[in-house]
Amino acid sequence: MSEIVKTTEELVEPILQAKGLELVDVEYVKEGKNWFLRVYIDKEGGVDIDECGIVSEQLSEQLDEQDPIKGAYFLEVSSPGVERPLKSKADFGKNVGSNVYIKLYEPINGVKEYEGILTEFTGETAIIAYKVKTREKQTEIPYKKIAKARLAVSL
Template identity: 40%
Template sequence: MSGKVTELESLLVPIIEALGYNCWGIEYLSQGRHTLLRVYIDHPDGISVEACAAVSRQASAVLDVEDPISGDYTLEVSSPGMDRPLFRLEQYADYVGEQAKIRLRVPYDGRRNFQGVIRGIEGEDVILQVEDHEYLLPIDSIDKSNIIPRF
């Protein structure tokens, strides 16, 4: 997790929790002059548009005062949805047995993209079964990961 995401989490998680929601994860994407801050919130009863708006208002106020992002940025607040991204090891543990797509920052075993079944966690690694092979993917090397919804 980048230092910027850690800084943003320290500012935003208390606000999100004070409003009664869980911070599922934060994505900070800076590409040239365009910066996107995406905040995923979750709740056992689901997330409404009103919940996203409430978190967005409070987060905007704190971000305006603390000013952790230089220049213009776009703030998005949403539910993780059915194809929920995974950010932390404990989230992988909660989805053992589910299909996931994982993209690594650097190639591992000659590839960056994996799709398979989450088998668990071991230390700081995610165990992913791809066909008949199990991979231990270090959490720090995972760039992006999403659950593949079942219909």
């Protein structure tokens, strides 16, 4: 984890806790010629633009004071959206029963990507129910083999 991401997490956590908000993710990325510091926040029922604005203002003040980033960048504070990433074991636990997309570091039964219902999470294993054509299937996925995971919109 970069020092910029770590410092940003440390600065934003107290702001979010005071407002009953949750930190989902922080990323510091270059797109074209510009650098972006993106902070994704959420709460039960979702966050609105006013909450994002307030957090952005307060975090911007903290970043100006600490000055962990040399050079220009854009600060963006937003909701992670409906396809929110699942970044921690707690995220998996809170989303049992939800439709998820999981990408693995290595295949299980010849498959490297799964989309289906997260039926159970033990802390070390995610159990996902999915369909192959009309057949219902289920597989156990060790948490340590998950490269990326997010909520998935089902149509």
